Amino acid sequence: MGDGCARALDLLPLHIQGRISDAGEAVWVKQHLQLCGDCAEEAAFLEGLLPACPEPPVDLVASVMARVEAPVTPSVHHVHRNLPPSALPNSAPSRQRVRFGGWAASVAALLILGLGIGSLWTGDGANGGDLLFSAFLEDDEVAVDRDDWMVAGAPVLDALPDEVLLALVSEARR
Amino acid sequence: MTAPEQQPNPGEDRPDGPLVQRARSGDREAMAELVTRHQGTVYRFLLGLFADEDLAADATQETFVRALGNLAGFRGDSSFRTWLLAIARNEARGALRRRVRRRELALDDAPPIEDDGVGPEAAALRSAEVHRIREALADLPPKQRMSVSLRLFDGLSFREVGRAIDSSEGAARVNYHHGIRRLRELLDEQGDQVRRRRSDG
C-alpha cells in the first residue's frame, strides 16, 4: 500500500459515483487508480455493491404528503408496500398500555447499563429518570411527541446512545 | 493516515435553502421535492439502524411528516440533511414504541402482520447478487452498516456520517473501512459456501 492509498480509499466511494466536486482531487484519484492495482481492485469491488443500494418504498413521497395535507393525526399507519390502499384496515389499532412485565424490566436494565448513572441524572436532576421511563414505558405520546421537542433538543432522549436503542429494538422483536 | 475532508457535504450539490424557504411558507411542491431528494438517505440510514425494511419505511415516513411540520425548528446551523438525520434518530425511538404496541396487538386478536418486507414478485425481481449483498450488509454491526451505507450510497462526508451515527468523524471513517472489509469477507464466505455446495452435489 502506497502513501496515497489511504487517501484514495477514503475517496473511492465518492469517485465511483462521480461525486468528487474538487476537480483536482478527482484527477488525482483517477491517476492513482491507474498506478495502483490494489485501489483499482477496491474501486471495482465498491462498484459491484452499488446495485444493492436499498431504495425506499415507491409511495413514500405520496404517503408523507397525504399526511402533511391532512390534519395531524397522532396514530401512524403501517406502510404496506405490497398492498393497495383499499386493502389496509380502516380502523387504527386500539391503544393499549405497555405492561411493566419482563420486557419492560429488560428495558430498565438496558437503560441503566447503557446510560450509566451520570448521564441519566444530569441536567434536570432526579426528574430525568422519570421522564425517560415515562417516555419509553407508557403508551402516552405526550412525553416525547410534543412538537417542541426539536426546538428544545429533547435532552433526555438525545442522551440515549444508539446501542441502547438497538438493544431495545431487538428485545422488542423477540 | 487520515485524508483531509475535501468536501463538507459531498453529494449535496443542490442547495436546499431555497426549497426550505418555500416549504416554510406552505409551498407543497417544495415540500414534496425535499422529501424526494432526501428520502433515500433517510431510509437507508434507518435501514442501517434497524436492518428491517418495514421499520425503516415507517420511521422514514414519520421523519418527514415531523420535519415538514416543524420546519421552523430548522435554524440552518447544520445542513438540512444533517437535521433530517437527527430527526430520524429520534423517530427510531418512536418506531420502537410502535413496534412494541403492534406486537401486543398481534398477541391478542389482530391478524399477523406480514413482516418479511418483500413480496414474492419483488423478491423474484431482485437478482441473486443484489440479494447476496443485502444479506451481507444486514450481517454487519449497525454502526458499520450505517457508515458504509451513508458513505457509499449517499456520499456523505465522514463528518456528517459521524454526526448521524453519534460518533466522531474518525470513528465514522474507521466504521466505514471496517464495514467494507467485513462485507468482503462475508461475500467471500458466501461464495465459498456456494462453490462447496456445487462441488459436493
Ligand SMILES: [Zn+2]
Ligand atoms: Zn492505492
